[in-house]
Amino acid sequence: MKRRTKIVVLGSALLLTAGVASAATASDAPRGREAAALTGAAELYRSDGDDITFSFDAHLAARDKADPAKATGTFEFSHYLNGSGARAEVRVDCLLTGGKVAVVSGVITESDLPGAEGRRVGVTVHDLGRHDRLGYSWAATGSPSEGNEPPKCVSSAPFEKVEKGTGDFTVVPWQPEL
Structure with a gap:
C-alpha cells in the first residue's frame, strides 16, 4: 500500500x-447526576467561644428536577455556650441551589429545645471553598420553638462565617429546564 x-x-x-x-x-x-445537593459540615465562628455546628446531607434526585419540594435527606445543627444550648435533627422538605449557594428547609424531627419538634427551619449555605458562609431562618423569625416558621425553601442570607479549617460544604447546582 x-x-x-x-x-x-x-x-x-x-x-x-x-x-x-x-x-x-x-x-x-x-444515567445523570442528581438535580441538586448540599453536603458537608462546619463549625461557625463566634468570638465568645460558642460551639455551633451544622451538617448537611440533602439531595434532589434527577427524576425530581422539576420539584425542589421532593428533596430528601437530613441536616443537623447545634449551639452551645458554657454548657447550655440545644441541638436539632431535621428532615429535608425542600432544596434549591444556584451556583455555589444552597437553601434547604425541613421539619425538626428531634431536638432538646422544648417546642421545636415539628417546626420548619431553613438554612442557606454559600460554598466558598475555605471561606464558606451560612445563614439560618431563625435569625429573622426567632427561635424555632416560638412557632414563627418560614415557608419551604426559605432562609436568610449567609451572614455567618464558618470557622477556619472546618467548612467542607459541597453544593451541586440545580439546573431546571426553563
Whole structure:
C-alpha cells in the first residue's frame, strides 16, 4: 500500500477504536447526576467561644428536577455556650441551589429545645471553598420553638462565617429546564 493509504487506514482505525471506547464508557456511566445537593459540615465562628455546628446531607434526585419540594435527606445543627444550648435533627422538605449557594428547609424531627419538634427551619449555605458562609431562618423569625416558621425553601442570607479549617460544604447546582 502506498504511504498515504496506510495513514488513512490507520487514522480511520484509531477513530473507530476511540468511538467504541467512548461509547462503552458512556454506557457504563450513571444515567445523570442528581438535580441538586448540599453536603458537608462546619463549625461557625463566634468570638465568645460558642460551639455551633451544622451538617448537611440533602439531595434532589434527577427524576425530581422539576420539584425542589421532593428533596430528601437530613441536616443537623447545634449551639452551645458554657454548657447550655440545644441541638436539632431535621428532615429535608425542600432544596434549591444556584451556583455555589444552597437553601434547604425541613421539619425538626428531634431536638432538646422544648417546642421545636415539628417546626420548619431553613438554612442557606454559600460554598466558598475555605471561606464558606451560612445563614439560618431563625435569625429573622426567632427561635424555632416560638412557632414563627418560614415557608419551604426559605432562609436568610449567609451572614455567618464558618470557622477556619472546618467548612467542607459541597453544593451541586440545580439546573431546571426553563
